[in-house]
Amino acid sequence: xxxxxxxxxxxxxxxxxxxxxxxxxxxxxxxxxxxxxxxxxxxxxxxxxxxxxxxxxxxxxxxxxxxxxxxxxxxxxxxxxxxxxxxxxxxxxxxxxxxxxxxxxxxxxxxxxxxxxxxxxxxxxxxxxxxxxxxxxxxxxxxxxxxxxxxxxxxxxxxxxxxxxxxxxxxxxxxxxxxxxxxxxxxxxxxxxxxxxxxxxxxxxxxxxxxxxxxxxxxxxxxxxxxxxxxxxxxxxxxxxxxxxxxxxxxxxxxxxxxxxxxxxxxxxxxxxxxxxxxxxxxxxxxxxxxxxxxxxxxxxxxxxxxxxxxxxxxxxxxxxxxxxxxxxxxxxxxxxxxxxxxxxxxxxxxxxxxxxxxxxxxxxxxxxxxxxxxxxxxxxxxxxxxxxxxxxxxxxxxxxxxxxxxxxxxxxxxxxxxxxxxxxxxxxxxxxxxxxxxxxxxxxxxxxxxxxxxxxxxxxxxxxxxxxxxxxxxxxxxxxxxxxxxxxxxxxxxxxxxxxxxxxxxxxxxxxxxxxxxxxxxxxxxxxxxxxxxxxxx
Amino acid sequence: xxxxxxxxxxxxxxxxxxxxxxxxxxxxxxxxxxxxxxxxxxxxxxxxxxxxxxxxxxxxxxxxxxxxxxxxxxxxxxxxxxxxxxxxxxxxxxxxxxxxxxxxxxxxxxxxxxxxxxxxxxxxxxxxxxxxxxxxxxxxxxxxxxxxxxxxxxxxxxxxxxxxxxxxxxxxxxxxxxxxxxxxxxxxxxxxxxxxxxxxxxxxxxxxxxxxxxxxxxxxxxxxxxxxxxxxxxxxxxxxxxxxxxxxxxxxxxxxxxxxxxxxxxxxxxxxxxxxxxxxxxxxxxxxxxxxxxxxxxxxxxxxxxxxxxxxxxxxx
Numbered sequence: 026x027x028x029x030x031x032x033x034x035x036x037x038x039x040x041x042x043x044x045x046x047x048x049x050x051x052x053x054x055x056x057x058x059x060x061x062x063x064x065x066x067x068x069x070x071x072x073x074x075x076x077x078x079x080x081x082x083x084x085x086x087x088x089x090x091x092x093x094x095x096x097x098x099x100x101x102x103x104x105x106x107x108x109x110x111x112x113x114x115x116x117x118x119x120x121x122x123x124x125x126x127x128x129x130x131x132x133x134x135x136x137x138x139x140x141x142x143x144x145x146x147x148x149x150x151x152x153x154x155x156x157x158x159x160x161x162x163x164x165x166x167x168x169x170x171x172x173x174x175x176x177x178x179x180x181x182x183x184x185x186x187x188x189x190x191x192x193x194x195x196x197x198x199x200x201x202x203x204x205x206x207x208x209x210x211x212x213x214x215x216x217x218x219x220x221x222x223x224x225x226x227x228x229x230x231x232x233x234x235x236x237x238x239x240x241x242x243x244x245x246x247x248x249x250x251x252x253x254x255x256x257x258x259x260x261x262x263x264x265x266x267x268x269x270x271x272x273x274x275x276x277x278x279x280x281x282x283x284x285x286x287x288x289x290x291x292x293x294x295x296x297x298x299x300x301x302x303x304x305x306x307x308x309x310x311x312x313x314x315x316x317x318x319x320x321x322x323x324x325x326x327x328x329x330x331x332x333x334x335x336x337x338x339x340x341x342x343x344x345x346x347x348x349x350x351x352x353x354x355x356x357x358x359x360x361x362x363x364x365x366x367x368x369x370x371x372x373x374x375x376x377x378x379x380x381x382x383x384x385x386x387x388x389x390x391x392x393x394x395x396x397x398x399x400x401x402x403x404x405x406x407x408x409x410x411x412x413x414x415x416x417x418x419x420x421x422x423x424x425x426x427x428x429x430x431x432x433x434x435x436x437x438x439x440x441x442x443x444x445x446x447x448x449x450x451x452x453x454x455x456x457x458x459x460x461x462x463x464x465x466x467x468x469x470x471x472x473x474x475x476x477x478x479x480x481x482x483x484x485x486x487x488x489x490x491x492x493x494x495x496x497x498x499x500x501x502x503x504x505x506x507x508x509x510x511x512x513x514x515x516x517x518x519x520x521x522x523x524x525x526x527x528x529x530x531x532x533x534x535x536x537x538x539x540x541x542x543x544x545x546x547x548x549x550x551x552x553x554x555x556x557x558x559x560x561x562x563x564x
Numbered sequence: 565x566x567x568x569x570x571x572x573x574x575x576x577x578x579x580x581x582x583x584x585x586x587x588x589x590x591x592x593x594x595x596x597x598x599x600x601x602x603x604x605x606x607x608x609x610x611x612x613x614x615x616x617x618x619x620x621x622x623x624x625x626x627x628x629x630x631x632x633x634x635x636x637x638x639x640x641x642x643x644x645x646x647x648x649x650x651x652x653x654x655x656x657x658x659x660x661x662x663x664x665x666x667x668x669x670x671x672x673x674x675x676x677x678x679x680x681x682x683x684x685x686x687x688x689x690x691x692x693x694x695x696x697x698x699x700x701x702x703x704x705x706x707x708x709x710x711x712x713x714x715x716x717x718x719x720x721x722x723x724x725x726x727x728x729x730x731x732x733x734x735x736x737x738x739x740x741x742x743x744x745x746x747x748x749x750x751x752x753x754x755x756x757x758x759x760x761x762x763x764x765x766x767x768x769x770x771x772x773x774x775x776x777x778x779x780x781x782x783x784x785x786x787x788x789x790x791x792x793x794x795x796x797x798x799x800x801x802x803x804x805x806x807x808x809x810x811x812x813x814x815x816x817x818x819x820x821x822x823x824x825x826x827x828x829x830x831x832x833x834x835x836x837x838x839x840x841x842x843x844x845x846x847x848x849x850x851x852x853x854x855x856x857x858x859x860x861x862x863x864x865x866x867x868x869x870x871x872x873x874x875x876x877x878x879x880x881x
Binding site for chain 2: 038039042489490491492493494495498499501502504505506507508509510511512513
C-alpha cells in the first residue's frame with residue numbers, strides 16, 4: 026500500500042513538471058470545444074397528442090386471433106396509418122420542405138428523413154401496459170416554426186381525411202360483396218333450372234321413395250319369383266282337383282242309389298247348362314265394364330268353352346250308352362261333392378289365369394328394368410352431381426348475404442360515431458430548444474480538456490521519467506547510491522515557487538471562470554433565441 | 565557545519581594575523597627542476613607535502629562562507645545542519661569503500677560528475693570537500709576541472725591565478741605550486757587556471773594522467789575531489805573518468821531524466837566505479853521521512869537559534 030502511494034505521488038510529482046503544457050492543452054481543447062458547442066444549431070421540438078382507435082385499425086388484421094397485440098405492434102400500425110408516403114409528400118409540399126429537393130431521389134430522401142424524424146410514441150402520461158389509443162407525435166427541427174408546421178400539417182391532413190369520411194375500403198368491400206351475391210344468385214338459379222330440367226327428362230329413371238334402381242330391380246325380381254310360385258301352386262292345385270274329379274266316379278257309384286243317381290245325372294246336365302247360362306250372363310255383365318281381353322273375361326270364356334265342351338260330351342255319352350253310363354253320369358252329376366269339386370276347379374282355373382297374366386306383366390317389367398341397366402346409374406350420378414352443385418352454390422350465396430348484412434351493420438356503426446382519429450392536444454412547439462444541451466456539452470468539454478491536460482502531463486512523465494528518491498535511483502541504475510541531498514535554498518525558492526504555483530492555479534481558475542462565462546453566455550443566447558422564436562414564430 | 569566553523573575559528577585563533585606575514589608568491593619559491601623529470605608515480609619525489617605547502621604559504625585562501633552562501637554554493641543557514649548531516653551520510657560509504665593499500669592511491673581520486681549542467685556538481689563537490697575535511701586525519705584537495713564553466717574558481721575569485729590548465733600546458737610548472745591552501749584546515753583548492761584554447765585536450769592528455777597520479781600520491785591518505793564538466797556535453801570528462809579512481813554521479817531529483825543518467829553512465833564506461841547521489845531531493849511532504857532526511861530536517865527546525873548565533877559569529881569575524 027505504502028509503495029503504491031509512493032508511486033502515485035512520484036507520478037504526480039513527475040507529471041507536475043508538465044503543468045504548463047497540461048494547462049495549454051486544457052485551454053486549447055476547451056476553447057476549441059466550446060466554439061464547437063456554440064456552432065451546433067438549436068433543435069426545437071413540437072408535439073401533439075392524438076387518439077387513434079387502434080381496434081378499428083387493427084380489426085381486419087386481427088380477425089380470428091384471440092391474442093391481444095402488444096404496444097409495439099399497435100405503434101407500428103398507427104405509424105403506418107399516419108405516416109403514409111402520400112401524406113408525407115403532402116406535408117413536405119405544404120411546409121415548403123421540398124423546395125430544396127430538386128430531383129426525385131432527393132424528394133425520396135426527404136420523405137424518408139421525415140419518416141425517421143417524426144416520432145410516434147405512446148403517450149408518456151398514460152403509458153402503462155397499453156396505450157389506450159393515445160399517441161404523441163413529435164417532430165424536431167432546427168427551426169421551431171418548421172417543426173410546428175410539420176406536425177400541424179400532418180394532423181390537418183389526417184383530420185381532413187377523417188372528416189370527409191373516405192371509407193373507401195368499406196365501400197369497396199360492400200360492392201364486392203354485392204357483385205358476388207348477384208353472381209351467386211344467377212349461378213344458383215342456373216343450378217336450380219338444370220336440376221329441374223334433368224328431373225323432367227329422366228322421370229321414372231330416378232330414384233324415388235321406393236329406392237334407387239337396384240333396390241327396385243331386386244324388388245321386382247322377388248315379386249316375379251313370387252308370381253311364378255303362385256302360378257305353379259295354382260297349376261298344382263288344378264291338377265289335383267282334376268285328379269280328384271276323375272277319381273270320384275267309382276266312389277260315387279258305390280254309394281248312390283239309382284233314383285238319386287238319375288236325379289243327380291239330370292241335375293248334373295241341367296247344372297252344366299244352368300252354369301253355362303249363368304257364366305254367359307256374367308260374361309255379358311263383365312263385358313260392360315271390361316274389354317274382351319280382361320283376364321276375368323278371358324277366364325270366363327275359357328270356362329264357358331270348357332263347360333260347353335263338357336255339355337257336348339255329356340250329351341254324346343248319354344246318346345251312346347244311355348243304359349250303362351247315362352244313368353251313371355247322370356247320377357254322378359247330381360252328386361253334391363262332385364259338384365263342389367267342380368266349382369273348386371273352376372275357381373282355381375280362373376285364379377290361375379289371373380296369376381299367369383300377373384306373371385307376364387311382372388316379367389315384362391323386370392325385362393324393362395334390365396334393359397335400362399346401363400342408363401340408370403349414369404342418371405343417378407348426374408342427379409347427385411347436380412344436387413351437390415346446387416347445394417354448394419346455395420351455401421355460398423347464403424354466406425355472402427350474411428356478410429353483406431354484417432358489413433352494412435358495421436358501416437352503420439361507424440357512421441353513428443365510432444371515432445378512429447381525434448386530436449387531443451393540438452400541435453405545440455416549445456420556445457426553448459430541446460437540444461443541444463449546451464451546459465452539459467460545455468461541462469463535457471471542460472472535463473475533456475482537463476482530462477486531456479492531465480493525460481498529456483502524465484504521458485510526458487512516462488516518456489521522460491525523472492528520479493524522485495534514492496530507491497528509485499538504485500532500482501533504475503543498479504548502482505550504489507550514496508545518499509540524497511535536500512533541495513538547498515528551498516526557502517529562497519519558496520517565493521518563486523509560490524509565485525509559479527499562483528500563476529498555475531490562476532490560469533487553471535481562469536479556465537473554470539471562462540467555463541462559467543461561456544455557460545452564462547450560452548444561457549443568454551438560448552434565452553434570446555427563445556424570445557425571438559416567440560415573437561416571430563407561431564404560438 | 566558548526567563544527568567546521570568552530571574548527572576554523574580555532575585555527576584562526578591559533579594563527580594570529582596570517583595574511584600579512586608572507587606576500588611572496590608560492591610558485592616563485594620552489595625550484596622547478598626536480599619535478600621536470602617525472603619517472604613514475606612513486607618514483608617522483610614530491611617537492612612538498614600539503615603540510616609544507618600550508619606551512620610555506622602564509623596567505624591562505626579564505627573560504628568566505630557568507631559569500632559562498634550568497635552564490636548558493638553552500639546551503640542556506642536554516643538548512644545547514646540538515647544538509648551537513650546528509651553529506652556526512654554520503655561521505656561515510658565513500659570512505660568505507662576506499663582500499664587501505666598504499667599503492668592504490670588513485671582510488672582516492674574522486675570525480676564528481678553529472679549528466680547535464682545544473683545538476684549540482686559544484687555544490688556537491690564543495691560541500692563534500694568541506695565535509696571530508698572535517699575528518700581529523702584526512703587531507704582534502706578540491707580540484708576545479710570544469711574548464712568551460714569553472715564555477716569553483718569563480719566562487720573563490722581565483723580566475724586569474726595560475727591553476728590546473730597552466731600546469732598542464734607548461735610542463736615546467738609544478739602542480740604543487742598552483743595548489744592554494746585554504747583557511748579551512750586540511751582543505752586545499754586547485755583552481756582551473758587561465759583559459760586555454762586547448763583546454764579540453766589538455767584535460768584529456770597524458771600529462772593530466774601524470775598530474776592526477778601526482779596529486780593522489782601527494783595527498784595520500786587524503787582525498788582528491790575533481791569538479792568535472794557535464795558528461796553528456798563535453799568530451800574531456802570521459803577521459804578524466806579514465807584517469808580517476810571513481811565517479812560520484814550527481815542526479816538532480818525531478819529534473820534529470822532517466823535516459824540522460826543512463827547515457828552518462830554508458831559514456832563514462834561501465835567498468836568505472838560509479839556511485840550516485842540524489843541532489844535537490846524534495847522537502848518534507850507527506851512521506852518526507854521516506855527520503856531519509858526527516859531527522860536532519862527536524863533537528864534544524866528544533867534549533868533555529870543555532871544558525872542565528874553562527875551568523876552573528878561570522879559577521880563579527
